[in-house]
Amino acid sequence: MANSQRYTREIPHRYRLEAQKFPSGFVSLPNRYVDPISGKKEFEKIKLQGFGTILSYTIIHIASDQFKLLTPYAVAIIETDEGARVTAMITDTNFEDLKIGARVEFVLRKIMEEGASGIINYGYKAKVIG
Amino acid sequence: MVGIVGYGAYVPIYRIKSATIANQWGSDPASIEKGLMLIEKTVPGPDEDTITIAIAAAKNALKRARIDPQKIGAVYIGSESHPYAVKPSGTVLIDALGIGPHVHVADFEFACKAGSEAMYVAYSHVKSGEMEYAMGIGADTSQGAPGDALEYSASAGGSAFIFGKENVVAEVLYTHSFTSDTADFWRREHQIYPRHGGRFTGEPAYFKHILGCGKALLEKSGMKPEDFQYAVFHMPNGRFPLKAGKELGFKQEQMSEGWIVNIMGNTYSGSSITGLTAILDVAKPGDLIFMVSFGSGAGSDGFIFRVTDKITEVQNLAPKTREMLNTPHKVYLDYGKYVAYRKKIQFNEY
Numbered sequence: 516m517a518n519s520q521r522y523t524r525e526i527p528h529r530y531r532l533e534a535q536k537f538p539s540g541f542v543s544l545p546n547r548y549v550d551p552i553s554g555k556k557e558f559e560k561i562k563l564q565g566f567g568t569i570l571s572y573t574i575i576h577i578a579s580d581q582f583k584l585l586t587p588y589a590v591a592i593i594e595t596d597e598g599a600r601v602t603a604m605i606t607d608t609n610f611e612d613l614k615i616g617a618r619v620e621f622v623l624r625k626i627m628e629e630g631a632s633g634i635i636n637y638g639y640k641a642k643v644i645g
Numbered sequence: 646m647v648g649i650v651g652y653g654a655y656v657p658i659y660r661i662k663s664a665t666i667a668n669q670w671g672s673d674p675a676s677i678e679k680g681l682m683l684i685e686k687t688v689p690g691p692d693e694d695t696i697t698i699a700i701a702a703a704k705n706a707l708k709r710a711r712i713d714p715q716k717i718g719a720v721y722i723g724s725e726s727h728p729y730a731v732k733p734s735g736t737v738l739i740d741a742l743g744i745g746p747h748v749h750v751a752d753f754e755f756a757c758k759a760g761s762e763a764m765y766v767a768y769s770h771v772k773s774g775e776m777e778y779a780m781g782i783g784a785d786t787s788q789g790a791p792g793d794a795l796e797y798s799a800s801a802g803g804s805a806f807i808f809g810k811e812n813v814v815a816e817v818l819y820t821h822s823f824t825s826d827t828a829d830f831w832r833r834e835h836q837i838y839p840r841h842g843g844r845f846t847g848e849p850a851y852f853k854h855i856l857g858c859g860k861a862l863l864e865k866s867g868m869k870p871e872d873f874q875y876a877v878f879h880m881p882n883g884r885f886p887l888k889a890g891k892e893l894g895f896k897q898e899q900m901s902e903g904w905i906v907n908i909m910g911n912t913y914s915g916s917s918i919t920g921l922t923a924i925l926d927v928a929k930p931g932d933l934i935f936m937v938s939f940g941s942g943a944g945s946d947g948f949i950f951r952v953t954d955k956i957t958e959v960q961n962l963a964p965k966t967r968e969m970l971n972t973p974h975k976v977y978l979d980y981g982k983y984v985a986y987r988k989k990i991q992f993n994e995y
């Protein structure tokens with residue numbers, strides 16, 4: 516998220532999880548130009564319902580500057596119920612509950628601030644449920 | 646019939662105990678807990694602010710209203726901690742929830758009563774026939790200066806209410822507002838922490854407006870305190886609302902359900918209205934609810950609601966307020982972590 520123009524353009528997928536479904540069945544979030552399976556450019560817009568399962572995760576102890584205050588935090592690769600594979604930061608979750616196969620719900624959170632005078636970036640994170 | 650068709654609350658999972666703050670400043674934890682009647686308060690996570698809290702509450706309200714978000718004609722967020730000085734909180738919310746772009750959006754400010762103010766305007770739009778649905782929200786991540794009495798109470802949370810004419814769960818029967826210029830509490834531009842007039846925030850401010858509004862509302866409605874199953878007032882600490890309620894003629898048992906301040910703190914624009922959500926979570930058809938908010942500066946908004954038989958259909962469609970407050974997942978912070986989360990210490994700019 517580099518500037519306010521790009522941030523605004525990315526609102527549909529970052530706020531509302533608006534994804535693409537290609538004819539091959541491949542579901543993508545964020546958007547891409549070409550289906551990696553068929554190479555075709557046609558797709559249907561779908562809205563992810565905001566639930567998924569953790570495929571893998573890691574815990575970050577040494578973060579880049581914007582995320583220093585959040586350490587240690589987890590980042591997971593999540594397969595949503597629609598089949599999209601999404602990388603997301605994990606929030607509001609005890610590390611003991613963080614497991615491969617754990618169910619997660621996506622929530623809208625503050626991702627980072629672009630300094631004291633720049634825009635505030637909001638987007639999805641995931642929290643373990645149940 | 647015009648009233649609430651969907652309601653929802655949200656509180657973060659983080660907490661700090663009054664005793665932790667008292668120990669930091671060398672105060673006696675027992676006298677703080679007894680004097681202010683506060684055990685613990687909610688704290689926003691490092692990735693939460695008024696916008697994310699308002700969105701979480703509004704999402705819960707939409708789950709209960711079961712309506713197409715596109716039918717909502719207005720969204721108002723009341724807060725004294727809007728993340729931007731210039732750029733609305735409401736625009737993030739409508740885009741996150743799929744409301745609009747054909748929607749009227751505004752951010753409200755009026756210390757602790759900006760939430761009830763947003764509800765009042767949303768309700769009036771629907772009542773006038775201007776739109777089918779309108780949403781009023783109160784949310785805050787309020788700040789108290791380190792060592793100030795406010796630090797024990799200033800907390801985070803919010804609630805959202807969708808008003809409409811069909812499938813109403815709580816009808817609005819009467820409203821009243823009571824306002825005067827009173828310098829009891831303020832924050833100037835660019836200042837991080839608010840200032841207040843100490844004891845002056847009591848009788849000439851809180852009690853004058855809550856009682857002034859409450860009495861007028863009872864008079865207007867022709868109702869008596871004993872007609873109501875529930876009453877809820879703005880909760881800057883534990884003691885004030887109970888005292889104000891008693892003075893108006895309400896009994897402890899009418900106030901206990903909405904009195905959540907002891908485990909939530911003062912969520913400012915989300916205070917009395919989050920108490921209202923706790924009441925709606927357990928209310929039965931036909932119950933009457935009396936609510937009076939208070940915002941420094943100063944003013945009070947009063948509402949009388951009558952719960953309808955639709956309430957039982959929606960109570961379980963979203964998390965209940967007391968369940969969120971008593972969640973087994975809550976995380977207690979020590980004072981160091983708390984000041985870091987609240988950015989009360991100076992960090993390097995990266």
